[in-house]
Amino acid sequence: MHPVIQVSGVRKTYGPTVAVDEVSFEVNDGEIFGLIGPNGAGKTTTMECIEGLRTPDRGTISVLGLDPFRDVYKLQERIGVQLQQAQLQKRIKVWEAVDLWSSLYRKKAVDGENLLKQLGLAEKRGAWFMNLSGGQKQRLFIALALINDPEVVFLDELTTGLDPQSRRTIWDLVRGIRERGKTVFLTTHLMEEAERLCDRVAIIEHGRIIDMDTPQRLVDRHCPERSVVLATDDPVAEERFRAIPAVEAVTCNGGRFTIRGRGDDFVTEVIRCLSENRIRVTDFRTILPNLEDVFLKLTGHSIRD
C-alpha cells in the first residue's frame, strides 16, 4: 500500500478564524478514509484544499503525486468530486447532466447510461433535477463523481439529510466504489456511517486532528470499557457480580443490573459467573463502546452538540 493522498502541516484561515491547523495525514491506495467531526470542525475546508478548490495558507498537499494548486486541471481529470450541499440547474435533466459532465474530461468517460442503471437512476433519466428526491440527487452526484472513471473519489457529507433507507443504499454504493479499486476520501459527522464504511478514520475538531486509526482500534484504545445489562430476580446476584475480578461497577435498578468492566475477557467472566451460580436471567445484553463514545471521551462533548 502506498499513499495516494499526502497532507502535511496544512493550515487555512478565513480572516481571524483558523479553520484548519497543522493537519497531517495520509490516505492509502484502495481504502475508504473518513474525516469525522462535528459541523464546523474543518472537514470541508480540508477536503476542498485537497481537491484544489482552496489554497492552504501553509503546508503541503500531494494527490496522486500532483500538487492540487499547481496542477489543478491535471488533478481534476483524475479525481471525482461530490460537494456538500451542491445543486444543479433546476431544470437540467438527469441524462443531460451526465452527458454534460462526460464532455468535460479529456479521457474517455465511462458509459453514462450504464452508470445511471447501476445507481438506480435509469427510469429517472428524463426527470428534471428539481423533481428528484434527496436520495436520487445524491446518487446523481455520485454518478457525476464517477463519470471520468476517477482514481480517487471525494464525498463530502454524502448522506446528510437522507432517510435511513436511502442512507443504506448509498453506503452499499460507496463500498462498490472501493471494490472497483478506487480510493475513497469522505467526510461525515455520522459516527455510524464512519464505523460501517471506513477502513480508517481521522477525528477532527476545531481544525485539528486529534486521533487517527481504524474504527476498532480507536475504540479499543480510548474506550476499553464493556457493559453487560441483564435482568434477574435472584436475591444473591448482586453480591456474586461484585465478586467478579474484572468488574468495576454494578448498579441495580429494580432487577435490572448494569455491570461495568474492561478488557476482552470481561463478558466471558460475567457469563461464567451466571452459569456457576445458576443465576436465572430473563434478559442479557452487552453494550460495546463505539466511535460516538470515543468522540465523547476525546472531546468531552457529544458530536451532536
Add this chain to the structure above:
Amino acid sequence: MMLRGLWKLTWIEIKIFLREPLGAFGTIGFPVLIFLGLGRAFARGQAPSSFAATGFIRVGLPVLASILISLSAVLSLVTIISIYREGGILKRLRATPLRPQTILTAHVIVKLILTACSLALMVLAGKRYYPVGMHIPFFSFTIALLISTWSILSIGFLIASIVPTARFAQPIGAVILYPMLAVSGLFVPVASLPPALHAVAKVVPLTYAVSLLEGILRGDAWSTHLSDVVALAVVFVVCTGLSAKVFRWE
C-alpha cells in the same frame, strides 16, 4: 476538448432557459409586444406628418426596444449567475477540468443568441405590424446590438460579482441599469442635457450604445461611429478586468 464542453454547456443552458416558465415569452415575446403596442399608440396619438413623432417612431422606439432587449438579457444573466453561485452550481462546475472562463463564456453566448433572436423577431413582426414598417440595415444593426449587449453584459458581470444574494440580483441590477437610459440620449439628445447631466452621460456606457444603434439605424457608415465602438470596448475591458478581481464563485 474545452470546445466540446463549451458547446454542450451552451446548448444545455439554452434548453434550460426555454424550460423556464415564462422564460422564452417573458424575455423574447414580451418586449416585442410592448414595442408593437407602443408604436401603434404613438402613431395614433400624433399627427403623421409631425417630424418629431415619426423620428421617434422610426428611430427612437426601435432603439429603445433593442436596448430593453439587451438590458433584459443582462438582468437575466445577473440573476442566473447569482442563483448558480448561491446553489453551488458554479462551484460544482469548477471542480471539473472546465476552465472558469468557459463557464462564463457559455452564459454570454446564450444571452447573445437570445438577444439576436429577440431582435430578429422584432424586425419580422415590425415589418408586418409596425405602423411605419421596419426599414433597418438588419445585418449591421444586429452587429451593433450584439456589440452593445456584449459590452453591457460585462457591467452585468460586475453587478453579479457584488450582489450579496440571488434575491437582490434582479432589483439591484435594474436600479443600476435602467436609470442609465434617462441620460443616454434616447429621450433627450445628450447635447441639450444640463451640463451636470451632460458629464454623467459621457461616462454612462448606454450613451454610446444608443448613439451607435441610432446611427446604424439611420444608415450611417461604421466609420462615423468608431468612437462609440471604442468606448463600448473600453467599458468591456474595464468591467471584465474589475469583475475578474472581485468575482466570487461561492
